[in-house]
Amino acid sequence: MAALFDKKYVFFGGKGGTGKTTCAAAFSLKASEMKKKVLLVSTDPAHSLSDIYDTSIGPKGAQLSDNLFAIEIDPEVEAKKYIEGIKRQLSGVVSNVVIEALQKQIDAAYMSPGSEEAAIFDKFIEIMESSEKKFDLVVFDTAPTGHTLRLLSLPKLLGLWINSLIEKRKNAVKLLEKASGVKNDDPVLRILQNRKNMFEKAWNILSDFRQTAFVFVLTPERLPIFETERAMQYLEHSGIKVAGVVVNGVIPQAAEGAFMNKRREVQNRYIREIHGKFKEKVLAEIDLLDEDIWGIDNLRRIAEML
Structure with missing residues (x-):
């Protein structure tokens, strides 16, 4: 786990309810207390970061401690901004008549599948570019696995599409x-080329394991294990190396009683399975705590186990 603190970008993902936001928050806190300037970014619509830190963060962001800053991206807001951005770009290259004809299709795109992922992807790139010199480490607390996989597949998918359009x-x-005999600087081609360059830059960052790490958080249960295994295979097949997994919610040995003993027995079986499947990629095991996780003090308890 120590090697992750030397990365530039660390992504925490996983099945909903496994504690990825808590782990991302604790990891960020620990890094900030190691004197690193950290930006923690949440793309989860649940906005749990504000709840965990017991403060309002939102899209404008907040400073949580001397070296720790956070921002919560609102997918719906970003999707609206994304569509408005498309309209602005079109206004510079096509006539008002064409824009009016396309208006309904553009507005319909806001409701289409993948629009939020595309918008968040643009925001990712914006954050990466703006934070490059401001922060030592940027930590992303991502939405549940399915959304995250679609998001991370965008650079390749849209890159191929852009190449075809170009x-x-x-x-x-x-x-x-040839028909006019005049050479022109085509604004549409310029926009497409800029998008292509942006996708290539994003992919270079995401696929560079020297500066970027992906961590999946899972609990010692059947479904999270299956989902994590599939997600890791998908990313690594796509060319994105996964740094490892964090096992969260492990019942401590000190917990007593027949019920806890039975649950621990079941968990131990799954923990053995996790170590068998992921081997050296198991980065940490985090105990189930005896109280809700919110506030700096409880996050430090989690951070000590990372």
């Missing part, structure tokens, strides 16, 4: 130049 636009521009 080639088609280049052919159209060549025909136009």
Whole structure:
């Protein structure tokens, strides 16, 4: 786990309810107390960071301690901003008549599957670029696994799509130049090329294990194990190396009683399975605490186990 504190970007993901937000918050706190300047970013619509730190964070962000800052991205707000951005770009390259004709389709895109992921992806890139020199470490607390996998697959998927659009636009521009005899700086082609460059930069960051790490948080239960295994296989097949897993909610030996003993027995079986499947990628085991996790003091208790 110690090696993660030397990364530039650390992503915490996992099945909903496994404690990924708590782990991301505790990891960020520990890094900040190691004198690193840390930005903690949440893309989870539940906005649990504010609850954990018992303070209002929101999209404008907040300073939580001397070296720790946090921001909560609102997917719905970012999706609206994303659509408005598309409209602004179009207004510079097509006529008002065309924009009016496209208005309904553009507005419908706001409700389409993947619009929030695309918007959050743009926000990711914005944060990465703006935080590059301001912060030593940026920690991302991501939405549940399915959303996160779609988000991380965007650079490759959209990159292929953009390449196709660029080639088609280049052919159209060549025909136009041939017909008019005038060479033009095509604004549409420029926008597409800028998007392509942005996707390539994002992919280079996400796939560079020297500066970026992905950590999955799971509990010692059947479904989280299966989901984590599938997610890790998906990312690594896509070219993104997973740093490891954190096992959360482990019943401590001090917990007594017939019920706890039975639950511990079941957990131990799954913990053995986790170590068998993920081997050296098991970075830490975090005990189930005897109270709710919120506030700096309780987060420090979690941080000590990381």
